Amino acid sequence: MIDESMTTPVTVLGVGNIVLRDEGFGVRVVQQLAADYDGPDEVQILDGGTLGMELLRFLEGTEKLLILDAVKGASPGKLYRFSGDEVKGHFKDKLSAHEIGISDILTLFELTEKSLPEVIVLGASPMELEAGLDLSPVLSALVPEAERMAVDELRRWGIELTKKS
Numbered sequence: 448m449i450d451e452s453m454t455t456p457v458t459v460l461g462v463g464n465i466v467l468r469d470e471g472f473g474v475r476v477v478q479q480l481a482a483d484y485d486g487p488d489e490v491q492i493l494d495g496g497t498l499g500m501e502l503l504r505f506l507e508g509t510e511k512l513l514i515l516d517a518v519k520g521a522s523p524g525k526l527y528r529f530s531g532d533e534v535k536g537h538f539k540d541k542l543s544a545h546e547i548g549i550s551d552i553l554t555l556f557e558l559t560e561k562s563l564p565e566v567i568v569l570g571a572s573p574m575e576l577e578a579g580l581d582l583s584p585v586l587s588a589l590v591p592e593a594e595r596m597a598v599d600e601l602r603r604w605g606i607e608l609t610k611k612s
Contacts, residue, residue, distance in 0.1 A: 455491040456510040457606055459597060460502070462495045463517050469573030469586045473515035476569075476593045483594065484608035490601070503552050511565045513600050515593065520572030524585040526593060529568040565604075569596050 461477025464470040474494050481492045495502050506512065514534075518527050529536070534553070553566065571593065574583040581587070598608055 455489050455508060457490045457513075457601070457604060458506060458509040458511070459490065459492045459513045459515070459601070460495045460506075461493065461515040462497070464497050465580060466578060468575045468577060468579045468581065469571070469583050470517050470576055471580075472517040472571050472573065472582060472586050472589075472593075475582055475587075476515045476590055476597065479590055480594050480597055480608075483611055484598070485611060486601075486608045487606065490606055490608075500551055503555065506552065511604055512567070513597060514566065514568045514570075515597060516568060516570040517573045518568065518570035523572045523574045524583075524589070526569070526571050526589055526596065528596065529570075530566070534566050534568050567600055569593055569600065 459477060459480065461473040461475070461480075463473040463475075465474050474496055477492055477494055481494075486492065491505075493502075493505060495505075518529070520527050535550075571586050571589050574585045582590070601608060
């Protein structure tokens with residue numbers, strides 16, 4: 448659930464279209480993260496789906512952004528991490544329409560005084576993009592590793608999540 452009144456310095460954002468199987472990888476990882484962990488008040492975990500530019504209002508006040516997404520990569524079924532200029536490169540090779548909105552948001556932040564000091568993208572290259580609600584078996588098996596990578600990125604930023612019992 449997205450709380451529009453909430454502004455936090457750290458945002459974990461899962462994006463993707465869950466009705467196109469592996470295109471929903473980022474959303475599935477952020478859903479698992481939210482189910483497994485509680486975070487401090489300065490962290491918001493968002494299922495951004497395919498909102499694109501509509502996400503702008505939820506990212507106000509964010510200083511560090513961790514995006515979980517299906518990514519275009521040379522090896523389907525492989526996990527990727529992008530930082531710095533690699534993030535822009537990732538969004539230039541668009542896999543889906545929602546990435547246009549994310550690219551526009553990042554550009555808007557860059558062109559204003561609201562620039563995001565740090566953006567990291569974690570994702571997996573999709574195996575299957577046809578209609579369906581479930582991830583392919585290969586990408587489904589990568590969800591725990593992507594979740595661990597997200598927890599590690601947050602820890603690198605000084606954020607400790609608490610494992611739910």
